[in-house]
Amino acid sequence: MVKICCIGAGYVGGPTMAVIALKCPSIAVAVVDISVSRIAAWNSDQLPIYEPGLDEVVKRRRGKNLFFSTDVEKHVAEADIVFVSVNTPTKTQGLGAGKAADLTYWESAARMIADVSKSNKIVVEKSTVPVKTAEAIEKILSHNSKGIKFQILSNPEFLAEGTAIQDLFKPDRVLIGGRETPDGQKAIQVLKDVYAHWVPEDRILTTNLWSAELSKLAANAFLAQRISSVNAMSALCEATGADVSQVSHAVGTDTRIGPKFLNASVGFGGSCFQKDILNLIYICDCNGLAEVANYWKQVIKVNDYQKNRFVNRVVSSMFNTVSGKKIAILGFAFKKDTGDTRETPAIDVCKGLLGDKARLSIYDPQVTEDQIQRDLTMKKFDWDHPIHLQPMSPSAVKQVSVVWDAYEAAKDSHGICILTEWDEFRKLDYQRIFECMQKPAFVFDGRNIADVEKLREIGFIVYSIGKPLDPWLKDMPAMA
Numbered sequence: 001m002v003k004i005c006c007i008g009a010g011y012v013g014g015p016t017m018a019v020i021a022l023k024c025p026s027i028a029v030a031v032v033d034i035s036v037s038r039i040a041a042w043n044s045d046q047l048p049i050y051e052p053g054l055d056e057v058v059k060r061r062r063g064k065n066l067f068f069s070t071d072v073e074k075h076v077a078e079a080d081i082v083f084v085s086v087n088t089p090t091k092t093q094g095l096g097a098g099k100a101a102d103l104t105y106w107e108s109a110a111r112m113i114a115d116v117s118k119s120n121k122i123v124v125e126k127s128t129v130p131v132k133t134a135e136a137i138e139k140i141l142s143h144n145s146k147g148i149k150f151q152i153l154s155n156p157e158f159l160a161e162g163t164a165i166q167d168l169f170k171p172d173r174v175l176i177g178g179r180e181t182p183d184g185q186k187a188i189q190v191l192k193d194v195y196a197h198w199v200p201e202d203r204i205l206t207t208n209l210w211s212a213e214l215s216k217l218a219a220n221a222f223l224a225q226r227i228s229s230v231n232a233m234s235a236l237c238e239a240t241g242a243d244v245s246q247v248s249h250a251v252g253t254d255t256r257i258g259p260k261f262l263n264a265s266v267g268f269g270g271s272c273f274q275k276d277i278l279n280l281i282y283i284c285d286c287n288g289l290a291e292v293a294n295y296w297k298q299v300i301k302v303n304d305y306q307k308n309r310f311v312n313r314v315v316s317s318m319f320n321t322v323s324g325k326k327i328a329i330l331g332f333a334f335k336k337d338t339g340d341t342r343e344t345p346a347i348d349v350c351k352g353l354l355g356d357k358a359r360l361s362i363y364d365p366q367v368t369e370d371q372i373q374r375d376l377t378m379k380k381f382d383w384d385h386p387i388h389l390q391p392m393s394p395s396a397v398k399q400v401s402v403v404w405d406a407y408e409a410a411k412d413s414h415g416i417c418i419l420t421e422w423d424e425f426r427k428l429d430y431q432r433i434f435e436c437m438q439k440p441a442f443v444f445d446g447r448n449i450a451d452v453e454k455l456r457e458i459g460f461i462v463y464s465i466g467k468p469l470d471p472w473l474k475d476m477p478a479m480a
């Protein structure tokens with residue numbers, strides 16, 4: 001029986017290995033992590049991450065050919081293939097701080113693999129890493145190998161949270177990069193054989209190591225760039241009376257452009273886009289490519305601009321002050337169908353409103369109060385470390401309350417900000433909400449999910465990203 005071990009039981013390691021175990025009953029898969037609480041949760045009925053369809057996959061294979069363990073060294077020693085899916089956050093200190101990837105976790109995993117291995121192994125980069133990381137890993141492994149042979153492969157993961165299981169079942173492509181030597185090609189074939197259990201062969205792409213590593217950063221940069229492009233257009237739509245949804249549709253029907261990933265929003269979030277673009281910018285800078293670095297920097301600048309623009313719109317619409325006013329925040333996760341809040345735009349929007357002394361009542365169906373308080377008190381990039389390594393909040397933000405119902409959040413509020421596109425927010429009884437709010441009652445829709453006409457009929461003053469402005473808002477002072 002082929003044995004796989006995956007180091008890192010996070011958002012990528014957990015679901016990816018659960019699907020490999022489901023699709024390859026003849027392979028034994030162990031997912032290991034240094035976090036005792038995370039592994040305990042994987043072994044319980046309350047998995048550590050919320051992801052549609054994940055519970056069922058785990059339940060079907062756990063204890064059969066899928067195991068979660070903290071005995072990292074034992075499982076690594078026994079494995080033929082070791083995936084490394086540890087976090088690769090942005091460096092917070094020292095050389096490259098605020099841009100470069102922090103490879104501390106990766107390096108310590110590589111050193112441990114070298115220490116405990118007693119047989120040849122294929123080591124697979126599953127984490128998103130800077131180009132040429134495989135070379136550094138090879139050096140660590142070969143200098144400590146005691147004669148054992150390691151082949152390094154790059155097999156970046158393209159799943160998106162909220163649709164991870166679907167994405168893993170039917171990936172657009174699986175990418176495997178390896179050395180162009182006979183041993184490198186043999187290793188590629190071994191990994192290809194694993195995926196071939198369920199992925200059609202023409203969807204398994206093979207490249208050299210550096211192309212695979214760079215393709216992952218490039219794919220995320222391209223995706224984020226589309227969102228910043230449509231968000232930049234949303235500002236122009238508001239200024240001119242065009243409707244961003246109509247513009248997106250008209251642009252996206254061009255088959256060369258395509259309709260996906262053109263939804264204007266309050267800004268993109270998530271653990272990957274900003275981190276990976278910063279990483280790309282750092283690599284460009286290190287290679288003397290300042291113009292290329294500046295091009296990608298703009299994608300992040302527009303994203304920050306979009307979040308600021310939203311906050312300014314809320315404040316200026318409400319007579320230029322939200323001081324002491326209750327504002328309901330509907331949705332805190334960075335997108336629907338996940339409880340993940342890493343780099344969610346809600347953090348910047350809430351901090352902006354708190355800066356203007358608003359009182360916030362926050363509701364998200366999947367995010368806990370503790371997580372929200374942590375996020376609102378944490379320094380930039382600290383979030384980027386595993387949850388169990390994040391600092392505890394020194395004290396709760398007093399102007400913030402977290403409630404477990406959208407109606408409760410909206411009660412007595414002056415305005416509602418929709419920051420995550422949860423389906424349940426489309427189906428709320430907005431008439432009921434209107435009746436229990438202060439007047440004039442505002443809705444600021446950062447996800448374009450509300451029925452603007454219907455809300456206006458009820459009596460709300462509505463702002464929806466990139467949509468023609470409410471006459472009320474047109475008369476308000478211009479914003480940044």
Ligand code: NAD
Pocket residue numbers: 007008009010011012013032033034035038072085086087088105106108109126127128129157158159160161271272385386387
């Ligand atoms: P995560 O923080 O959820 O999980 C990483 C896990 O690795 C943590 O549980 C941590 O305890 C563990 N870990 C760290 N060092 C370890 C060590 N030495 N030994 C054992 N365990 C260790 O991170 P994630 O979201 O799963 O992301 C992992 C990687 O995958 C990152 O490089 C990320 O950029 C990339 N990625 C993430 C996504 C996503 O949607 N989250 C998608 C594609 C790629």
Ligand code: UDX
Pocket residue numbers: 157158159160161162220223227260261262263264265266267268269270271272273334335336
């Ligand atoms: C992303 C990539 O899509 C995935 O391939 C990669 O493996 C990890 O990073 P993820 O961050 O989980 O996945 O979610 P994604 O669906 O890409 O959304 C990222 C952010 O962009 C979210 O905040 C989402 O709300 C926002 N978004 C997405 C938009 O604002 N508009 C869109 O049209 C699409």
